[in-house]
Amino acid sequence: MIVCAGSIAFDTTNTPFRRVERALGGSASYFGVSASFFTKTSLVSAVGEDFPQPEWNALSKHCDLQAVEKLKGKTFFFESTFDFDMQNRTLNKLDRGVFEKHSWAVPQSLKTPDFLFLNTHEPAFNQKVFGQVEAKMVFTDVIEYLTKTQKPFLQKFLKKTGGFILNDAEARILTGETNLIKAGKKIRLMGPEIVVVKKGEHGGLLFYDGEVFPFPAFPLEDAVDPTGAGDAFAGGFVGWLDKQKNINEKTLREACYYGTVMASFCVEAFGLDNLFSLNQAKIKVRLQEYERLSGLHP
Amino acid sequence: MIVCAGSIAFDTTNTPFRRVERALGGSASYFGVSASFFTKTSLVSAVGEDFPQPEWNALSKHCDLQAVEKLKGKTFFFESTFDFDMQNRTLNKLDRGVFEKHSWAVPQSLKTPDFLFLNTHEPAFNQKVFGQVEAKMVFTDVIEYLTKTQKPFLQKFLKKTGGFILNDAEARILTGETNLIKAGKKIRLMGPEIVVVKKGEHGGLLFYDGEVFPFPAFPLEDAVDPTGAGDAFAGGFVGWLDKQKNINEKTLREACYYGTVMASFCVEAFGLDNLFSLNQAKIKVRLQEYERLSGLHP
Numbered sequence: 001m002i003v004c005a006g007s008i009a010f011d012t013t014n015t016p017f018r019r020v021e022r023a024l025g026g027s028a029s030y031f032g033v034s035a036s037f038f039t040k041t042s043l044v045s046a047v048g049e050d051f052p053q054p055e056w057n058a059l060s061k062h063c064d065l066q067a068v069e070k071l072k073g074k075t076f077f078f079e080s081t082f083d084f085d086m087q088n089r090t091l092n093k094l095d096r097g098v099f100e101k102h103s104w105a106v107p108q109s110l111k112t113p114d115f116l117f118l119n120t121h122e123p124a125f126n127q128k129v130f131g132q133v134e135a136k137m138v139f140t141d142v143i144e145y146l147t148k149t150q151k152p153f154l155q156k157f158l159k160k161t162g163g164f165i166l167n168d169a170e171a172r173i174l175t176g177e178t179n180l181i182k183a184g185k186k187i188r189l190m191g192p193e194i195v196v197v198k199k200g201e202h203g204g205l206l207f208y209d210g211e212v213f214p215f216p217a218f219p220l221e222d223a224v225d226p227t228g229a230g231d232a233f234a235g236g237f238v239g240w241l242d243k244q245k246n247i248n249e250k251t252l253r254e255a256c257y258y259g260t261v262m263a264s265f266c267v268e269a270f271g272l273d274n275l276f277s278l279n280q281a282k283i284k285v286r287l288q289e290y291e292r293l294s295g296l297h298p
Numbered sequence: 299m300i301v302c303a304g305s306i307a308f309d310t311t312n313t314p315f316r317r318v319e320r321a322l323g324g325s326a327s328y329f330g331v332s333a334s335f336f337t338k339t340s341l342v343s344a345v346g347e348d349f350p351q352p353e354w355n356a357l358s359k360h361c362d363l364q365a366v367e368k369l370k371g372k373t374f375f376f377e378s379t380f381d382f383d384m385q386n387r388t389l390n391k392l393d394r395g396v397f398e399k400h401s402w403a404v405p406q407s408l409k410t411p412d413f414l415f416l417n418t419h420e421p422a423f424n425q426k427v428f429g430q431v432e433a434k435m436v437f438t439d440v441i442e443y444l445t446k447t448q449k450p451f452l453q454k455f456l457k458k459t460g461g462f463i464l465n466d467a468e469a470r471i472l473t474g475e476t477n478l479i480k481a482g483k484k485i486r487l488m489g490p491e492i493v494v495v496k497k498g499e500h501g502g503l504l505f506y507d508g509e510v511f512p513f514p515a516f517p518l519e520d521a522v523d524p525t526g527a528g529d530a531f532a533g534g535f536v537g538w539l540d541k542q543k544n545i546n547e548k549t550l551r552e553a554c555y556y557g558t559v560m561a562s563f564c565v566e567a568f569g570l571d572n573l574f575s576l577n578q579a580k581i582k583v584r585l586q587e588y589e590r591l592s593g594l595h596p
Contacts, residue, residue: 221483253594
């Protein structure tokens with residue numbers, strides 16, 4: 001079982017090709033829906049009075065929402081613009097809304113999960129949740145502007161983290177290394193046993209036990225919205241690990257593959273549309289396709 | 299047997315970490331030395347009176363130089379600077395030297411090779427060589443500034459090319475597509491049956507027979523000089539193909555792997571140093587390591 005703390009949000013996203021306003025999003029939503037195809041996932045978060053019932057119902061079909069508080073005020077809002085490369089993102093506007101006063105209280109029944117996933121969010125919020133939960137393993141994600149503004153806090157926090165998932169720009173900022181292999185190894189020395197550096201359309205790198213596992217992205221012709229792809233990756237990654245008896249090179253590589261498959265579904269449509277309409281059969285077909293397309297032997 | 303037309307040059311290379319002046323380089327040198335570990339490779343090129351005998355001897359240990367003319371004047375000179383990311387390169391100075399008056403004559407004995415490789419060079423030079431050779435298959439490489447300045451010529455030329463190796467920036471410029479999967483497929487429609495889009499530290503994409511094969515780079519902590527990495531990749535790629543009876547998905551994937559291995563050796567030292575000191579055992583060990591580190595199954 002996974003407990004995931006993070007945001008439920010409305011996202012306004014601009015790409016060079018389209019603008020979508022106030023779509024259901026947030027790191028916890030993307031992570032939770034993605035992970036839900038592998039294991040039971042509970043979200044710790046909050047929404048405002050403006051949060052519509054249909055969106056609530058859609059999320060609750062996938063995730064346990066007992067620890068999602070409905071508070072007076074507005075739901076978290078995030079507006080960003082993707083460059084022409086569909087990878088670099090500029091933050092235009094951020095309204096914390098109900099998170100300004102949220103307590104991040106974790107109910108008793110969620111205090112001993114297998115995995116605690118602390119999503120791309122303010123480290124201070126993650127710290128609050130972390131203090132209440134005794135998980136077998138803690139995974140953390142991060143977002144670029146926090147690696148710039150909260151680096152010392154983050155480094156301290158990483159000492160208590162078993163797994164860390166971040167992107168290439170974040171890894172470079174955090175370590176000051178331009179070479180990603182060096183950066184990933186350096187981050188492992190900061191604490192996490194498992195480090196995944198995500199590289200968007202270029203796949204990613206898994207660092208574990210002194211080894212580096214490079215994996216390509218699933219080749220997609222139509223990536224329409226990269227929003228949430230990293231969270232969907234993390235959901236597939238941790239979701240798959242939660243189903244396994246052991247964490248080792250084999251299950252971690254599989255986790256990278258499932259994470260990549262979930263991210264590929266995510267970017268094919270705006271917002272959560274594609275993840276909501278997924279099923280086990282579609283995931284299986286794409287995993288087999290991904291496996292067939294990668295590696296030395298066709 | 300491969301005939302490769304391209305430059306033999308002196309390169310002055312600046313990286314954020316070091317400057318190396320007038321090292322032996324040029325696309326034909328990198329390609330030829332790399333390919334020489336797999337098959338017999340003849341270079342078609344020219345050098346000036348300033349070309350030193352030790353460099354000539356070093357090259358001739360690997361490649362047949364019967365079609366490398368020694369002309370009055372200077373050897374081709376290329377000065378460039380790599381950004382901090384060790385991927386983006388700025389051209390500072392280019393002196394064509396002896397290539398201004400070189401005839402690109404191909405001796406009779408080299409007119410029917412298995413593969414003709416037309417290296418990153420002025421399309422007009424490649425056109426001259428192309429007109430004299432009847433190869434089973436023609437491969438072409440390109441360099442970024444030519445995709446900008448000679449696009450129409452290049453598109454026409456691609457119609458006669460069986461295989462095309464280029465990098466991601468070049469693929470985007472040539473097609474106007476930001477998505478590399480779309481770009482690669484579009485380039486295949488321009489003529490070449492085999493297209494490889496190289497992505498530096500992110501590996502590459504092979505396009506063949508409607509399929510896309512994404513392969514990661516070999517994970518290296520110390521990439522000191524990316525000069526020639528693309529040529530070394532091409533040398534390993536075409537060199538491996540030349541040893542095979544058939545070109546198919548299997549042998550092309552193997553070619554991508556050997557190309558990647560040769561490129562990884564290339565970037566570990568400045569200039570041709572590492573390629574000159576290679577042997578079959580070192581190549582085998584790295585290929586096995588690369589195979590072990592990639593794909594779903596450890």
